[in-house]
Amino acid sequence: MTLRMRILTAVLSTSVALPVASAALAEGEVNLYSSRHYDTDEKLYSDFEKETGIQVNRIEGNADELIERLKAEGANSPADVLITVDAGRIWRAADADLLSPVESDILEERIPAELQHPDNLWFGFSTRARIIFYAKDRVSEPPQTYADLADPKYKGQICIRSATNIYNLSLLASRIAENGPEEAEAWVEGLKNNLARQPQGGDTDQLRGLVSGECDIAVANTYYFARALRIEVDGLSEGTDGIGWVFPDQDGNGTHVNVSAAGVLTNAPNRDNAIRFLEYLSSDSAQEYFASGNDEYPVVEGVGLSASVTQLGTFKRDDLNLHALGEFQTEAQNIFNTVGFK
Known part of the structure; x- marks a missing residue:
């Protein structure tokens, strides 16, 4: 059998x-x-x-x-x-x-x-990293840190999934663990102000937004982009040459992973x-x-590494114990709710 x-x-x-x-x-x-x-x-x-x-x-x-x-x-x-x-x-x-x-x-x-x-x-x-992608022809100075995503100079440019998504809850949980809840809430407020559209869809949809021009910057897990390099993904694979990426916080704590x-x-x-x-x-x-x-x-x-992941390159990983992603999960959701990040 x-x-x-x-x-x-x-x-x-x-x-x-x-x-x-x-x-x-x-x-x-x-x-x-x-x-x-x-x-x-x-x-x-x-x-x-x-x-x-x-x-x-x-x-x-x-x-x-x-x-x-x-x-x-x-x-x-x-x-x-x-x-x-x-x-x-x-x-x-x-x-x-x-x-x-x-x-x-x-x-x-x-x-x-x-x-x-x-x-x-x-x-x-x-592991997969939650990193910053950007349209190379529209963004000459992409964010280099997660904190930069809240910088007002990126107002109206960012696409990201909803606040209820487990990957975003984990990312915010890591910021709570490392920087405290007050900084985390201020970061969410700034990120919300910089959105190009209301959060919607999955990570692939955020990357598609770069190809369509709806977004200039997107936050997504590495494997969604690597998959589009390996196989045909509608609305994304044809535009991967125009997309750049940044592994955030390489001079700080390192890039958040799940x-x-x-x-x-x-x-x-x-x-x-x-x-x-x-x-x-x-x-x-x-x-x-x-x-x-x-x-x-x-x-x-x-x-x-597989061929698709090799194209993304290696990076310095945040060494926060990932138990914290669950430990601060409820607090992360409360912060999203308080700020009104949908």
């Missing part, structure tokens, strides 16, 4: 009651609840199966829905590992006591300290296999697949 045929399937919705699943106790399997959905992951999983003999089963869905499912399943959950594509949601799982500490010398040695939970509840396995992360669940029926799977994700070969599958940066030093 192929791996794809073995994928556990479910219709996930928070608007209906979630069934309680029976625990899977087989020693030769690991059950993943994952919000990743990339075709390249198929080889990632099949290689793990070949190396270990451990069968991979998974449910894929929205992270918030998966977390609610885990709460409903409780001790009867078959899930061993939760994978999310941002630090904010893995924090929500940890905050709900769904994750358990993992003691692993391999993970401690290979994953940078700032990309793992302080108590080893989760580990990051790929992670795709995973943790072992508190009620994992196959705990040893789950830890082995996380350790596998930190291997050089798995790192290449895990990161390149979404045009991201691997977390393990020395692992090569």
Whole structure:
């Protein structure tokens, strides 16, 4: 039976009651609840199966829905590992006591300290940077820092997603952690005053705004642009030559990053296999697949970058522990609401 045929399937919705699943106790399997959905992951999983003999089963869905499912399943959950594509949601799982500490010398040695939970509840396995893009023919002096995005000289030029977006909540949470809430609120006020339009759409739409001329400056995650360099993205790929980019704060704290992360669940029926799977994700070969599958940066030093990411270049990363992105998430949303940033 192929791996794809073995994928556990479910219709996930928070608007209906979630069934309680029976625990899977087989020693030769690991059950993943994952919000990743990339075709390249198929080889990632099949290689793990070949190396270990451990069968991979998974449910894929929205992270918030998966977390609610885990709460409903409780001790009867078959899930061993939760994978999310941002630090904010893995924090929500940890905050709900769904994750358990993992003691692993391999993970401690290979994953940078700032990309793992302080108590080893989760580990990051790929990163993406939230950076500044700009139209090269219209912006001669682009912002060099996140603070610059609030400079009045950029009034009417900036496109960015809404305040409820987890990536923007995480970015603001990092500013609260590093500069305090008063500075963070003033920054949001200045950013709001510099918007070219009301926040709308996803990161790709902010980049499309540069091509269409609706925006001169856009804030987006690196992988959205790298993807447009690798494959055809309507309304963006044809204009990438006219777009420049800045990794902010290279002379300061470094550029803000987010992670795709995973943790072992508190009620994992196959705990040893789950830890082995996380350790596998930190291997050089798995790192290449895990990161390149979404045009991201691997977390393990020395692992090569994909062709699309190589074009963006390397950068100095902010070393703030990403646990803070969740810790200050509610405060970040309150600041957005206070300022009236939609």
